Amino acid sequence: MYDVEGLEKEWKRYKSKQRTPWIVSAVLIALIIIAIVFRADFSAILSKYSKDNNSSIKREKIIQESIPLKPYVPTMAPKSESNHTVQKTAPLKSESNQTVQKTAPLKSSEEVNQSAEKKKVPPMTIEVSDLEAEPVREHKRKYLKIEVTDRYPAKKKQTEKPKKTTKKKKKQTIKSVEKNFSKSRSYYDSLYLARAYYKKGNYPKAQKWALVTNDLNSKLEESWLIFAKSKAKLGERREAEQILSAYIGKTNSTKAKALLRKIKKGKF
């Protein structure tokens, strides 16, 4: 009689050998199907991931751009320069401080859906354009060059130009931005104009540009605030309160709440 147990062992070995290619091919087919089915999702995740990376890089850039403002001032006003120029640069410091103060609470209190917009509206733009009296985007570029200027004195001279800014130049900037807006229809420009007019005390125009900005991008908190502030300044406190409470109802913004409190108390 045969060695049946041995034969059974051989049969098991044969079966496992016979099944191996099937298992391997089944696994491969399954992997291919998974890859085909989820390819779209993978690409979506990848693109999202890359977007996140880009946005975080952008955020880092903004922070980097805003931080060097303080150390930058001494380079713009070298020791050898006269006291006059130093005095001129002094407001620069204060201005830059102002912008930092303005932007700091924004970063802490803004909601997630507004953060993207913030990135696109760097606080730098006002500051730099004020200094250089040139259109916003160009200044932005120039500022990026400024970071490299430590090594290139020739470019330092270019940055020194804004020290001689005058009110005339500011007007020119506003005009040029207005002109540029008619072509670009960019809310960067309209927001800049709203801010600039508000600072100048031209509240009707500030109100107008805040509305334009709001039309273009209703998520920009600053446009709401400038609009409400301008209304309040023009004596239309009730309307300002209505606008702010509507905005608070929508976004629960702490900044808007603070402003509403101020207006209600009559401190604004």
Add this chain to the structure above:
Amino acid sequence: MESRYNPAKNVFIDSIDVEDYINLDSSLNAYDQLLHSIEKPLKMILLFGRPGTGKSILLNHLYQNQKEQKELYYFETPTTNEKEFFQKIFKIITKKDLPPDSQVNFSTLVDYCRSLRGEREIIVLLDEAQMYSQEMMERIRLLSDTRSMKFVVSLHKTENEDLIAKEHFQSRIWEVIELKNGTQVDIQSYIHKKLLKKSLFEVANAIKGSHIKLIHTLTKGNYREANKLLFTVFELYEYYDRNDPSKIRYDQLSIKIIEMAGIKLGYIHV
């Protein structure tokens, strides 16, 4: 106590016993062809095919069926000794034994056969003809030329033997009947008919289409190999029936056991 699988096992013992002959469509066709050929005034008929295709059993079947009607002689075992072979031929022609210490004179034998032309028609069935030497085959041909003797030569079809067939037989004007391996349907009816002949209905019913397919694949449709495989299968069943009956089902043959038999016989290489 005898296992229920013992009779089934014995069904597949390889034999050329005419009782075990199974009428299949293909074998019936070959038989009719062979019968028709021996009716014709042909000198030699070649039955050709691979080992295990049923040549011997077909010759035996022909012999058993026709021995009363015709002068038929069946040489089951080949005689490699020329002297012995012609002594046999002498005996069937003269119906007398050759005196001791005497030899057959071949030319005298041929002359005698020639004298019998028209009177007698002797048919000799030569199985395993590939074992005969070339010289002997030439002498057989000369005897068949006398027209009083007819030879049915059964020959294995292997590569070398194929050459012999071409050289010694196919140059002559002979009838050639080729037997081939069975199809799946042939193997199925062969197995079922064999089992039913012995009234093993339950076992026959337990063999399904998938089992036949596997058996056909393993044996390549060769009847002898199918006999060997099924003999081993039922031997394994006999073992399980006695020692481990929980491992087998009586209503259905196990693919595993067929494969085990295939491994045992070397049809499957692990």
